[in-house]
Amino acid sequence: MKPKRITISAASQHVGETVSIPGWLYNLRKSGKIAFPLLRDGTGIMQCVAVKSALPEPVFDAIKDLTQESSVIFTGKIRADERAPGGYEMDVENVEVVQRVPEADPYPITPKEHGVDFLMDHRHLWLRSQRQHAILGVRHEVIRAVRDYFDSNGFTLVDTPIFTPAACEGTTTLFEVNYFEDEKAYLAQSGQLYNEATAAAFGKVYCFGPTFRAEKSKTRRHLTEFWMVEPEMAYAALEDVKQVAEEMIVFVVGRVLEKRRAELKLLERDVSKLEAIQAPFPRMSYDDAVKFLQSKGSEIQWGGDFGGADETLLSQEHDRPLMVDGYPSSVKAFYMQPNPERPEVAMCVDVLAPEGYGEVIGGGQRIHDYDLLLRRIGEHHLPKDAFEWYLDLRRFGTVPHGGFGMGIERCVAWLCGLEHVRETIAFPRMLYRLRP
């Protein structure tokens, strides 16, 4: 009878059984008459034990000559053992070598140290490493939690287009696409304007997908292609937006702590920092933030946007995300609702993650008044024609509404405690990095 195929993650349920596990050779330690191949299968890593005296000679020879990342199917009996890294190991009885990596051209990523450039050039292989595997596991959990949160709170997923005409947010940072006849198209940098349309159809909506920024930004928190989740709610004010943002973050962090302890441990993440993420989040006005920053030596003046160092200073002050509201309208997008009592500030909020991670969420209340929106489009020198459909939303049953966008990569970088967002997506796209 052919042994049952299992995954390494299921090994604990098969103690005492002879099973087969298909995977790749992660590493091999050997002495003369015993070998310890480490098998990786995507669900985990298992130490196997091959004893020369217990195996036919060709089988033992095949195992001791295996090269790193060769694809193999090991067959043997599962046994609990404290000496094994995962707690269980396999006494190998047979091996099927699917492909042996030739030693003339060995697997380039060794268990030793490598530089950033080398690893990024080998990103397609680097993904097999434990650390990268753990990060992408957390990313998957974040995405699933985000969707679960919105799905179970009355939001409908209505995805928005990637190709967009003209400028939605301003013209400086868009990727141009030459394809549509007589007209240039651009890659979306936000789904928000479309969300406002679908919110008037469904009440509460969200979109989730890739967005594109053509900025010449070269920092640890920027990608040219990144994923963003954007909820939008009709009949909602700034306070409702803050409420949802806070609830969603607490939910996502809780889910990652619940499901991805092993990954966080491998990443050596201080989970006590994440366990502190509970509602309510501290809130601060832009006015107070500027005063605070000035007291810390920042050169920021009222009216300016925060620099990276400013965000870091602010977010290091608290053990949970900080919500900053009331930025000057002049530094925010044209559709931001001004505060009726202080028209120079917008009814917007940025959520700054703690530990210096900075902005993970930006959002606010949108202008719902037709005349005001029309005036703002003019002030920002935007083409009115292109926004006729958007103005329609104010002609036909306009209501106060708002929402926010959360960058998935920044969120994952924060939860994993990473230096750079480039490790939070399988194939990062950056200013100087298009391959692999």
Next chain:
RNA sequence: UCCUCAGUAGCUCAAUGGUAGAGCAUUCGGCUGUUAACCGAAGGGUUGUAGGUUCGAGUCCUACCUGAGGAGCCA
């Protein structure tokens, strides 16, 4: 676009202007409980590119290329 730093073996890094080196990886040998295993040996180099200074350049100078960190920019 600007500032700073770096580029030497497949990888990570040494080398006072004077013979180009180590660890890992690879190959060979040894080892029955290894944990980035260990021990011994071997092979492996147009020092990013192009010029220049010098008796002599990996090292100093100029330009360029590539990358990293940062700034600006940033829904």
